[in-house]
Amino acid sequence: MRTPAVYLADEVMPFLRARIAEILYQxxxxxxEISNYMGITQAMVSKYLAGKYKMPPEELARKIEEVAGEISKFxxxxxxxxDATILLSRRLVxxxxxxxxxxxxxxxxxxxxxxxxxxxxxxxxxxxVLEKLDLALHNLLGFDVFAKFIPEVRSNFAYALVSPRGPEDVAAVPGRITIAKGKPYALPPEFGASRFTSGILVELAEFRPEIRSVLNIRYSxxxxxxxxxAGFHVATVDTGGRDEDAIKKITKPFADEVYDxxxxxxxxGVEPMVYIFGRDPFEVVEKFRRLVDYLQNSTSPQT
Structure with a gap:
């Protein structure tokens, strides 16, 4: 019997270790040093650097490359x-x-x-999921200018479990992010707190499971x-308002490629909106920070 552990050892780890070794060496x-850190022989490291390893299927190779890049950076x-072992194990799971x-x-x-x-x-x-979203939300609310980005219908910030089946598997802000006394205010995240933003992540999980977080802000x-x-990869859709097809229209561009x-x-009667996506809420906040930096270097957002 070939268990997942056997599959990883035979088909995934050799290429993954090789790519990590190559990145670290470069x-x-x-x-x-690579040998000592990775717990493999120096002869094996030399073999990897010489390109002597089995290539997995193209789609799998691209995904392993992403994981190798993250682990190498760490x-x-x-x-x-x-900690690197724990991080790698989590990514494989x-x-x-x-x-x-x-x-x-x-x-x-x-x-x-x-x-x-x-x-x-x-x-x-x-x-x-709740812990990460709560921390990212705290960082987001710490931006002095964030209140200017909240649309009339207010913002929400969501983060989904792996393979969410419905809103109950997506954490978001109850009542959305609003403005109180001129400053952004939000209750602690809860599961099942948003129907629309949760629906977006549930729909995306069908074909882009790596995209698990989203934040909506106003458009200008x-x-x-x-x-x-800022170098964002941006798609534009026309939902005609939040009708029953809006979620599918917002997620449809991801069928071909990933967008920021x-x-x-x-x-x-329905204001335009921007949805910022990421693998986790920290990536979403980082993208928002980049947006603010470029916006402040050119002009202030319209009020």
């Missing part, structure tokens, strides 16, 4: 070997939880994708220009 680490910034690795593992092991998904379905860490021409200058933000042009 960044200036010696083969000896290592180069001084992360401990223990998330790839199974999202169903991505199940597509490849099911063929390797000769079992159904559904059987693979059932192995990891119980690992749904609600506490971690200046904001659109600032996003372009989506502009909804709104409709009659």
């Amino acid at each position: 960044a200036g680490m010696t083969q000896s 290592i180069l910034y001084g992360g401990s070997r223990e 998330e790839l199974f939880q999202s169903g991505f690795l199940c597509r490849f593992y099911s063929r390797y092991a000769g079992i159904s994708e559904e059987a693979c998904r059932s192995i990891y379905s119980v690992q749904r860490d609600r506490g971690e 021409g200046d904001i659109q220009v600032a996003m372009k200058r 933000a989506v502009i909804d042009l709104g409709g009659h």
Whole structure:
């Protein structure tokens, strides 16, 4: 029987270790240092650097490249070997939880994708999602200018569990983010607190499971220009207002590629909106910070 652990050892880890070794070596680490950190022989490191490893399927290789880049960056910034191991283990579990690795593992092991998904379905860490969203929300509200970005319908900030099935699997701000005494104000995040933003993340999970967080802010021409200058990959949709098809229209561009933000042009009596997306709420806040930086360097957002 070929368990997920056997699959990872045979098909994923050799290429993943090789890419991490290559990135670390290109960044200036010696083969000896890489060997000691990764717990493999220097001869194996040399083999990896010589390109002697099996290439996985193209789609899987791209995903492994992303994980290798994240882990390598963590290592180069001084992360401990223990913490790097924990981070890597979490990322691999998330790839199974999202169903991505199940597509490849099911063929390797000769079992159904559904059987693979059932192995990891119980690992749904609600506490971690709430903790991360609450911290990111605190950072977001710390921006002095954020109140200027809250639309008339108010903002919400959401973060989903891996493979969310409905609003009950997505944490968001109850009652949305509003303005009190001239400053942005929000209650602590809760699961099931938003129907619309939760619906966006649930819909995205079907084909872009890595995108698990979203924040909506108001739209203006200046904001659109600032996003372009900040290097955002932006899609524009016209929902005609928040009708029953709005969620599908907002998420549809992601079927072809990943976007940093989506502009909804709104409709009659419905204000246009910008949705900023990320893998987690910290990435969303970082994108908002970049937007503010470029906006302040050119012009102030319209009031």
